[in-house]
Amino acid sequence: MKIGFIGLGIMGSRMAANLQKHGYSLVVFNRTRAKAEPLLGPCGTFSDSPAKLAEQVHVLFTMLAHPDAVEEAALGRNGFLSHLERNALWVDCSSVNPSFSQRGSFCRRAGDRLRSRGRGSEAHLLGRR
Numbered sequence: 001m002k003i004g005f006i007g008l009g010i011m012g013s014r015m016a017a018n019l020q021k022h023g024y025s026l027v028v029f030n031r032t033r034a035k036a037e038p039l040l041g042p043c044g045t046f047s048d049s050p051a052k053l054a055e056q057v058h059v060l061f062t063m064l065a066h067p068d069a070v071e072e073a074a075l076g077r078n079g080f081l082s083h084l085e086r087n088a089l090w091v092d093c094s095s096v097n098p099s100f101s102q103r104g105s106f107c108r109r110a111g112d113r114l115r116s117r118g119r120g121s122e123a124h125l126l127g128r129r
């Protein structure tokens with residue numbers, strides 16, 4: 001199973017490294033490419049955009065700083081939602097306020113794309129660095 005990971009900050013970089021440690025191959029994307037370097041090699045490739053990443057994976061994790069970054073990665077230019085493989089799973093681990101997940105326009109647009117392609121799940125994390 002190929003996994004995609006978008007957002008390689010403090011949390012995302014560690015989560016992605018743990019997945020690799022358990023034998024999963026990753027396709028990764030981060031706005032600042034340099035932060036992806038430690039994950040690249042036999043079990044990690046960098047994708048030029050969230051859209052290209054989505055075409056290569058079965059499960060896609062996002063671990064981004066805030067709702068606007070999630071919206072941009074999902075629905076912006078080169079966003080991943082229109083490029084998910086059929087039956088792919090998107091797991092959003094970013095901390096977003098409840099009003100974001102329920103925000104009308106985001107929900108509607110994300111829901112439309114997910115319904116025709118894959119599934120989505122919210123898996124926000126508790127804890128601190």
Ligand SMILES: NC(=O)c1ccc[n+]([C@@H]2O[C@H](COP(=O)([O-])OP(=O)(O)OC[C@H]3O[C@@H](n4cnc5c(N)ncnc54)[C@H](OP(=O)(O)O)[C@@H]3O)[C@@H](O)[C@H]2O)c1
Binds near residue numbers: 035
């Ligand atoms: N750190 C913790 O202890 C902790 C605990 C529980 C939950 N969380 C939550 O986990 C999430 C990530 O936290 P973190 O500590 O990993 O944050 P972080 O180190 O600041 O990383 C944030 C990530 O979001 C990306 N990003 C930010 N703004 C963006 C934008 N406008 N467009 C595209 N990418 C953008 C960053 O890309 P760049 O690398 O290019 O800046 C980076 O990959 C947050 O929602 C946070 O509240 C954190």
